[in-house]
Structure formats: structure tokens, C-alpha cells
Amino acid sequence: MMNIRFFVPFFLCTCLSGFGNVAFAQENIVVPKILSAGDSLLIKELYFQGIQQKSSGQLAAAEKTFDKLTLLQPDNDAVHFELARIYFEKEDYWAAENAARKAADLNPDNEWYWVMLLDIYKKTANTKRMPLILDELIRLNPTKASNYYDKAYALYLDEQYEASLATFDTIVGRFGATDGQHITKYQIYMAQGDREAAKKELELLISKKPKESNGYIMLAELYTDDKDTKKAMALLDKAAALFPNDPLILLAKSDTYLAMGKQKQAYDYLHQAFLNKELDIDAKAGILYTAVGDHKRPIATKSLTDLADLLAETYPMEVKAHAVKGDIYMQIQQLEQARLAYLKAIDINRYIDGVWQQLLQLELQMGRYDDVEEHGIEALALFQNHPLMLFFTGHGFLGNKNYPQARTYMEAALNNADEEHTPLLAQLYSSLGDIYNALAMHAESDVAYEEAIALDSTNAYALNNYAYYLALRKERLSHAVEMSKKSNELEPNNASYADTYAWVLFQQGQYKEALVWIEKAIKYAGEASDTLLEHYGDILAKSGNINEAVVQWKKARTISESVGKDIDKLAKKINGKQYID
Incomplete structure (x- = not known):
């Protein structure tokens, strides 16, 4: 049920760059002075003018200055690099890549140019290119261990598992073995589907680090997944004796008992974990969310609600605890209990819009349209012009067939919605199609449905309702049939x-x-x-x-x-x- 994967890939812990993030803050890069004595005064003036413009935040002006420089001196790698930095900041990664590539081609021994390319490929998740760039960085700085780790991880992401393992062998040869490498190799073997090799890596980890619980828990999880629950439980019993206060061992035991179909024992260990102060509220919330969505090893509904209740009892003044309780009850369709939990969360802190949204959505699902109207108006007094609050409140009035008021809120939601939020816009136009039809505003209704379908051609709701209302009016029947x-x-x-x-x-x-x-x-x-x-x-x-x-x-x-x-x-x-x- 829990599928406890609490560890971070070793490369992420070890690499100075922190793979997946921009390796170097671009503004802090000290660019080697490349302009030479032979450069004309105009070239120098333009270059430093561009640097000054960029430093003062005038990116458009700086871009024009550097573009002019590329025409005057197309082989100036520093200029192409500055353009790459500007494009990167503007999130125009295609242009940034082209400019950085030109800079690196002109001066392949400048490390910063390759770092710029690596940052671009991280942003664009271009795992194919990353290892090639890291090879260049290794060439320029063969003693920097983080480049090797980043290369191994990039190869792993690109599913080049054998190459990733070979890179780890290189790391061991150059920098020596580390305990964390067993976890990374375990991950690679798991990705390859080689479970036996993965187990051996965890066994090596346990032998080297017998006083750390990670290896025991991860190996037990593998045994549990392989239906070897006897081995898993024996390993966890040993770990529990070594680490009596570790809540993760309690969770692992619960998972193993669930795999064995022993609901009572599974709940008992979960309950103990929830009482453990070393497990914070976020971890407990995560366990509940994982459990309620786990169909492979489902936990009994009563156990879920008891744990959700326990969370709220343990943190009585924490909004999160009551909101999580509401989410759990909502997931298992115990809607009134969910509603009460959300109301309690709002009573503690009225200024969290996500809880209001959950409450309004739930009350709509329950058909409590009067409550939606009341709570919607209350929420909008706190979060004025909030498009989702307006949308839900409009649906409350729509449910009560108060079409003029529903129209007011839906149109306000449309006016305040993010133009990039296509799913919400499609729903808004669909709802307005319904409302306008109810108000006998047939032309406006048709336009609204057309907008909804233009935004989302798979909007079955809009297609159906538009077709039905055309049929009732006996208009454009061939179009209605198609929809x-x-x-x-x-x-x-x-x-x-x-x-x-x-x-x-x-x-x-x-x-x-x-x-x-x-x-x-x-x-x-x-x-x-x-x-x-x-x-x-x-x-x-x-x-x-x-x-x-x-x-x-x-x-x-x-x-x-x-x-x-x-x-x-x-x-x-x-x-x-x-x-x-």
C-alpha cells in the first residue's frame, strides 16, 4: 500500500549541481574576458553597452545590441553566450540553445558555454543531449566528480541503463566506492527489471551500513512485492529490534501485512506510525492519500476513516489535518463527514482558498445548492473575482434554476479566468450555453457551445447539450446528429x-x-x-x-x-x- 520510496537518488544528494535544476545561477557566472586588444573600439563599446543594459534589466535593448554585434563580429563567442543567457532568461530555450551552441563551437574550451547548454537541456528535459555535454565538461575538468554523477543520472533518465552502470564503474575507479552508490545501482537494476541484482545491491548496503534502516526497509519492500512475505517480515523484525522508534519500519510492516491480507495487523502498525512523533503531519497526510488511492493493496475503509480522524485529533488546530480528513472522506464517498471536516478547517482559518473550493465542489456534488450559494458568496467576499469560486457559485444558482444570477457569476468567472486555462474556459462556455438556453437566448447559447467545442473538441457534455437543444428547436439537425x-x-x-x-x-x-x-x-x-x-x-x-x-x-x-x-x-x-x- 505505502510503497515507501523515501530516499533520493544518490546522484541528487552528491552532485554539486543538483541534477534537474539550473546548475549555476546565470547572473553569478563570471565570464572570462574574451575581447582582445585587436577588437575595434566600436566592438568594445557595444559589448559593454550590452552588458550594462542586461545588468539593469533592459533585456530587449541588450538583445538588440548583441544582435548588432553578431553582424559586426560573427565569430565573437562571448556575444553569442550573452545572447544565450538573455534567451534563457526569457524562456526561449530554442534560441538559447542555438546561441549557446554557436559559442561552444567557437570556443569549445570555455566551460561556461557547456554549462549553459546543460542548463538548457535540463529545462527542456533533453536527456539525449545531456550525456554529450557532460562528456565535454568531464574533458575540461576530469577531477570534478559531480559531472560523472550527472552523466550517470542523465543516462539513467534516457534509459541507457548499461551505459549508466558503466559510468558508475568509472566513478568507483576514479573516486572510490561510496555506500550511496548501492542505492543508485538498485534503482537502475529495478528500471531494467533485474530484481535479483537490485536485491544484491541492497544486501551489500545492509552489510556496509548495518546501523541504518533504509536498506532493510527497501529490501523488505522488494520481498513483499515478490510475495516472499516471510522473508520480508523476518527482515523487518530484525530492523525493528535495531531501530525501535523508526516509524518507517512500522509502515513497512503494515504494507507487508496488507500484502498478506491481514487487515487488522496492517491497521495496528499504521496506527502506531500515526502516533509516532517522528512522523510529521505532511508524512501522515501523504500516507493517507497513498492508501486511499491504492487499489493493489487496499486498506479497509474503516481503517482509513479512523486514521483520518486520528490525524485531526492529533492536530486539532491544524487546517491541513481537517482538510486532509475531508479529502479522505470525500474519496470514499462519505460526503457529509467530508463536508463537516472542510467546515472545521474553514472555521480554523478562513483564508485558504483551496479548502473553500473543495467545500463548494462537494456541496455541488451533494446537490446542496442553497449552501453553495451561501458559501460561495462568503468565499468571494474573501477572494474577490476568484474564477473558480465564481464558477462554483454560479453552479449553485444554476442548480436552483436561478438563471439570471447564474449568468452573472458565470460571466464574471469567464471575465476573470486565465486565458491559458483551457479546461476551465471550456467548462465555463458549456455552462453558459446551458444558462443562455434556459433564458431563451438561443443565439448566445449556440455561440457559447461553439466556443466550448472549439477549445475542447472532446467536450462530450457540450456536444450533447448543444445537439439536444438544436433538436428541440428543429434547427441544423445534420450538425446536431454529427455532434x-x-x-x-x-x-x-x-x-x-x-x-x-x-x-x-x-x-x-x-x-x-x-x-x-x-x-x-x-x-x-x-x-x-x-x-x-x-x-x-x-x-x-x-x-x-x-x-x-x-x-x-x-x-x-x-x-x-x-x-x-x-x-x-x-x-x-x-x-x-x-x-x-
């Missing part, structure tokens, strides 16, 4: 989408095909709604089966009466034994 068909392809077995497709086909007069799809919709629904049954009757009537149509209309009438809907039209169909548009 409805696509929504059913995107989300097959959806009763609502199948019903829409049946209704669009019905409006086109394709009654035989419509009958196939309405019967699919009823099958998918499990328990058919009054709308589905009325549509079924309508299609049957147009197909010439009026007696069966009356049967379905009567079923629809019964359901409609039970929820207080108007049944006049259904009554006319039943009494007249005919379809009425």
Missing part, C-alpha cells in the same frame, strides 16, 4: 447521450434508428426517467406501435406525477392515443 454521434463515441453507454442521439434522429424522421438508440438509453439508465420513457413512447408512436407507446407514456406520467411535474401533454397523448408535438 451527438461524437458525444456517444467519446462516452459510450451514457443514457443521456444515447437519448439525445435518439431524439435528434427522431426529429430527422429516422424512427427505426431512433428506436434502437432510445432502447439503448433505457438499458444504460437502469432506472428510466420520465423524459426517457416519454421519448420512448413518442418514437414508438411514430414507428407505428401506438399501443406500446401508450404503455410507455403511462409509465412516464406516473413518474412525473410523483415529482409534481405538469402531465397535461402526456395525458393528451394517452387519451388521444397519438403523438403530440
Whole structure:
């Protein structure tokens, strides 16, 4: 369940560069003076003008100055390097790479040029290029161990596992063996699928570092994954005797017991770990999130809720503890308990927008639209013009069929949304399509749906609703058919989408095909709604089966009466034994 991988790759701990981050802060690089006595006064003036402009933050001006210099002196490597730094700062990594490559080609013995290229490839995750650049850095500085570690890790990321292992052999030969190398080799062997070699590396680690718990825990995890739980437990018992207060051993034991199907013992060790003060709130929260999403070794729901409750009891004034408790209860669909936990978190600190968002989303899921309206307005008083708060609050009003207010909030959400946040924009336009349709603003509704689909062509919800409303208006039916068909392809077995497709086909007069799809919709629904049954009757009537149509209309009438809907039209169909548009 836990899959405890708490260690960091050894290269990350050892390398001075900290692989994955920019190795050197670009502004702190001291660039060797390259301008020579033979350079013209104009060249020198322009170069130092560009440096001054860059230092004062005038990047656009500096870029123009250095561009002018490349025309006057195209073989000036220092100028290309300065341009690379400017492009890097602007996050134009393609241009930065080209400029840095020119600088390195002109002067391959300048270490900083290769470092610049390495930084660019780290930012762009270009693992293919990294080892080549590191070879150049090793050539220039063969005694710098971090370059070898970075190369080994770059090869590992590029899945060149044998080359990565060979580089580690080089490291051992040049700089001597270290205990941490066993962990890195273990990772490489695991990536290769060579579990036996991985185990041997951990056994070597334990033999060299018998007073550190990492090796025991990692090896036990391997045994557990291989279903050798007896060996795993024996190893963990030995580790527990050596490290009686280590909470990670408790977690590992819990994981092993889960693998054995022993829920009670698994919970007991988890409970002990949660009582251990050496495990902080973040670690405990992480364990809960991992556990609730672990389908391979699921923990009992009662155990999850008990641990979530324990977290909140242990940290009664920590917002995070109650928010995590809310998340766990929400994941297992115990929605009222989740809602109470979020409310408690807000009671402790009202200024964390993420908790408000979770609360509003949950209340929408529960259909508590009055609460969404109230809490949404309350949240927006604290977080004005917050697009997600506006979106959720608008949905509260939409749920209560207060369309003018829903429109106000949704339009405000749209006006404040990030233009780059495509998923949110697509949802906003879809919702506005619904609202405008309800307000009989059909032209605006169509535009909103078109915008939603333009942003996300796989937006099945927008495709379905747009198609359905066109069908109700008997407009652009061929377009409606295409959209409805696509929504059913995107989300097959959806009763609502199948019903829409049946209704669009019905409006086109394709009654035989419509009958196939309405019967699919009823099958998918499990328990058919009054709308589905009325549509079924309508299609049957147009197909010439009026007696069966009356049967379905009567079923629809019964359901409609039970929820207080108007049944006049259904009554006319039943009494007249005919379809009425």
C-alpha cells in the first residue's frame, strides 16, 4: 500500500549541481574576458553597452545590441553566450540553445558555454543531449566528480541503463566506492527489471551500513512485492529490534501485512506510525492519500476513516489535518463527514482558498445548492473575482434554476479566468450555453457551445447539450446528429447521450434508428426517467406501435406525477392515443 520510496537518488544528494535544476545561477557566472586588444573600439563599446543594459534589466535593448554585434563580429563567442543567457532568461530555450551552441563551437574550451547548454537541456528535459555535454565538461575538468554523477543520472533518465552502470564503474575507479552508490545501482537494476541484482545491491548496503534502516526497509519492500512475505517480515523484525522508534519500519510492516491480507495487523502498525512523533503531519497526510488511492493493496475503509480522524485529533488546530480528513472522506464517498471536516478547517482559518473550493465542489456534488450559494458568496467576499469560486457559485444558482444570477457569476468567472486555462474556459462556455438556453437566448447559447467545442473538441457534455437543444428547436439537425454521434463515441453507454442521439434522429424522421438508440438509453439508465420513457413512447408512436407507446407514456406520467411535474401533454397523448408535438 505505502510503497515507501523515501530516499533520493544518490546522484541528487552528491552532485554539486543538483541534477534537474539550473546548475549555476546565470547572473553569478563570471565570464572570462574574451575581447582582445585587436577588437575595434566600436566592438568594445557595444559589448559593454550590452552588458550594462542586461545588468539593469533592459533585456530587449541588450538583445538588440548583441544582435548588432553578431553582424559586426560573427565569430565573437562571448556575444553569442550573452545572447544565450538573455534567451534563457526569457524562456526561449530554442534560441538559447542555438546561441549557446554557436559559442561552444567557437570556443569549445570555455566551460561556461557547456554549462549553459546543460542548463538548457535540463529545462527542456533533453536527456539525449545531456550525456554529450557532460562528456565535454568531464574533458575540461576530469577531477570534478559531480559531472560523472550527472552523466550517470542523465543516462539513467534516457534509459541507457548499461551505459549508466558503466559510468558508475568509472566513478568507483576514479573516486572510490561510496555506500550511496548501492542505492543508485538498485534503482537502475529495478528500471531494467533485474530484481535479483537490485536485491544484491541492497544486501551489500545492509552489510556496509548495518546501523541504518533504509536498506532493510527497501529490501523488505522488494520481498513483499515478490510475495516472499516471510522473508520480508523476518527482515523487518530484525530492523525493528535495531531501530525501535523508526516509524518507517512500522509502515513497512503494515504494507507487508496488507500484502498478506491481514487487515487488522496492517491497521495496528499504521496506527502506531500515526502516533509516532517522528512522523510529521505532511508524512501522515501523504500516507493517507497513498492508501486511499491504492487499489493493489487496499486498506479497509474503516481503517482509513479512523486514521483520518486520528490525524485531526492529533492536530486539532491544524487546517491541513481537517482538510486532509475531508479529502479522505470525500474519496470514499462519505460526503457529509467530508463536508463537516472542510467546515472545521474553514472555521480554523478562513483564508485558504483551496479548502473553500473543495467545500463548494462537494456541496455541488451533494446537490446542496442553497449552501453553495451561501458559501460561495462568503468565499468571494474573501477572494474577490476568484474564477473558480465564481464558477462554483454560479453552479449553485444554476442548480436552483436561478438563471439570471447564474449568468452573472458565470460571466464574471469567464471575465476573470486565465486565458491559458483551457479546461476551465471550456467548462465555463458549456455552462453558459446551458444558462443562455434556459433564458431563451438561443443565439448566445449556440455561440457559447461553439466556443466550448472549439477549445475542447472532446467536450462530450457540450456536444450533447448543444445537439439536444438544436433538436428541440428543429434547427441544423445534420450538425446536431454529427455532434451527438461524437458525444456517444467519446462516452459510450451514457443514457443521456444515447437519448439525445435518439431524439435528434427522431426529429430527422429516422424512427427505426431512433428506436434502437432510445432502447439503448433505457438499458444504460437502469432506472428510466420520465423524459426517457416519454421519448420512448413518442418514437414508438411514430414507428407505428401506438399501443406500446401508450404503455410507455403511462409509465412516464406516473413518474412525473410523483415529482409534481405538469402531465397535461402526456395525458393528451394517452387519451388521444397519438403523438403530440
